[in-house]
Amino acid sequence: MVSAAMVKELREKTGAGMMDCKKVLTEADGDMEKAIELLRERGIAKAAKKSDRIAAEGLVLGYVTEDGKVGSVVEVNSETDFVAQNAEFRSFVETVAKQVAIKNPADVDSLLEQEWVEEAGKKVADVLVDKVAKIGEKLSIRRFVRFESADGLVEKYIHGDGKIAVLVNVKNGDSTLAKDICMQIAAAKPEFLNREAVPQERLDKEMEILKVQAMNEGKPEAIAEKIVQGRIGKFYSEICLVEQPFVKDPDMKVEDLLKSKNAEILEFARIEKGEGIEKKEENFAEEVMKQIK
Numbered sequence: 525m526v527s528a529a530m531v532k533e534l535r536e537k538t539g540a541g542m543m544d545c546k547k548v549l550t551e552a553d554g555d556m557e558k559a560i561e562l563l564r565e566r567g568i569a570k571a572a573k574k575s576d577r578i579a580a581e582g583l584v585l586g587y588v589t590e591d592g593k594v595g596s597v598v599e600v601n602s603e604t605d606f607v608a609q610n611a612e613f614r615s616f617v618e619t620v621a622k623q624v625a626i627k628n629p630a631d632v633d634s635l636l637e638q639e640w641v642e643e644a645g646k647k648v649a650d651v652l653v654d655k656v657a658k659i660g661e662k663l664s665i666r667r668f669v670r671f672e673s674a675d676g677l678v679e680k681y682i683h684g685d686g687k688i689a690v691l692v693n694v695k696n697g698d699s700t701l702a703k704d705i706c707m708q709i710a711a712a713k714p715e716f717l718n719r720e721a722v723p724q725e726r727l728d729k730e731m732e733i734l735k736v737q738a739m740n741e742g743k744p745e746a747i748a749e750k751i752v753q754g755r756i757g758k759f760y761s762e763i764c765l766v767e768q769p770f771v772k773d774p775d776m777k778v779e780d781l782l783k784s785k786n787a788e789i790l791e792f793a794r795i796e797k798g799e800g801i802e803k804k805e806e807n808f809a810e811e812v813m814k815q816i817k
Contacts, residue, residue, distance in 0.1 A: 526550050535636075538563050539656055539664075541649035542637055580801040581605045582663070583614060584689035586680035587621035592699070595678035596624040597689035598668040599795050603661040608686060613663075616655055617686075623648060624668045632665055669793035676790050681706030689795045697787035707771065708778060709794050714765035717789060722764065730759050765792065 526549040534545040534556065540563050552558035582602040588595035600617045607613050619642060620635075629635035636649040643651070648665075656663050669691055671678045676695040679702030683690070690706040697705075708714075716722050734755050738748035761767045766779040766789070773781075782788060 526554055530554060530556070534559055534563075539649070539653045539662075541647050542633055544649075580798040581608055582666075582797060583608050583617045583686035584795045584797050585614070585617045585621050585682060585686055586689050586691060587618065587625045588678055588680050589625060592677045592679065593674070594625050594670070594672045595680050595691055595693075596621050596668055596670040597680060597691045597793060597795050598624055599666045599689070599797060601664050601666050601798070601801070602659075607659055607661050607663075610659060613655070613659060614686070616651070620648070620665060621668070624670050628670060628672075629668075632667065635665065635668070667795065669795065671791060671793075673790065677702055679703060679706055681710055683707075683710045687797050690793070692792045693790040695788040695790055697782075697785060701781075701785055701787055704770075704772060704781075705765075705778070705789060705792070708768065709765065709792055711771050712765075712768050713794065714768060714792075715763040716765070717792065718764050718766050719760055722760070727756075731756060734759075765789065 526546060530549055531542060531545045534540070534549060535542055537556075538545070538560060544563065545559070548559040548562040549556075552562060580601060581604055582600050584597060584599045586595060586597040598617065598621045600613075600620060602608060602613065623629075623638065623641045624635065626641060627635075627638050629638055636647065636652070638648050640646045640648050640651050652663060652665065671691055671693045673693045673695075676693045677697055677699065678691065678693050679699060680692075681690045681703060682688070688710050690709045692702055692705050692709065694702045694705060731752050734752045735745075735748050738751040738755075739745060743751060761769070761777075766777065766782065768778050770776050770778050770781050
């Protein structure tokens with residue numbers, strides 16, 4: 525019996541498509557090594573030997589349709605920053621972003637199984653494996669965000685030539701306002717849109733920390749609780765987009781800017797390259813000693 529976990533493991537090891545992995549696992553009666561061998565024989569797992577490397581570099585790029593109604597940002601990782609400067613790799617990431625916007629996949633697995641927008645009869649997973657074989661590094665499509673707006677404007681912003689990607693959906697706003705909001709998100713790194721979006725658990729934890737801080741300053745518990753109410757505003761101004769000082773004019777908040785334009789932020793996303801990926805630290809002196817021994 526071939527399980528979903530086995531298919532996932534084989535896909536991660538080889539970079540092959542989900543259906544290809546399921547097919548060879550069935551043929552191999554669940555034997556992982558035999559399945560890898562079958563994929564190699566068929567030229568599907570050209571990059572299998574690179575599968576255990578850590579890909580934490582790469583690019584985050586985006587795509588927005590001409591009418592501003594649909595947009596996406598994607599993160600595609602590579603092993604080295606050098607590859608991120610490769611024109612072919614950059615073009616591939618840009619096309620993946622276009623694929624996401626146009627084809628609307630449910631998740632990365634679905635995306636890999638879709639037909640490539642630039643070549644009929646070829647899946648995204650096949651194109652990815654080809655790029656790995658050609659570029660010579662492990663590459664992986666890690667994540668994406670897609671917005672579609674019926675009555676708003678979708679805008680993107682790429683910072684640091686592919687280090688940070690921002691996507692925003694603004695109602696009643698023009699391109700200039702949307703770009704300003706994107707730059708705000710890139711610079712100030714908000715976690716939530718407004719106070720209502722902050723999970724109660726997160727708020728309770730912060731209030732408890734602030735209370736302990738006040739009590740450590742020698743304040744009685746009753747007074748400490750009042751101090752917390754005064755200090756919690758700073759917490760909101762750091763993590764909530766609409767309560768942050770506007771980067772172009774710190775004397776006003778983002779919500780003041782929106783009110784002046786009669787605009788509303790419907791949703792936003794911020795993706796930073798390699799965020800949350802544990803990079804492998806290599807000690808070359810130790811590596812040389814291992815080789816000598």
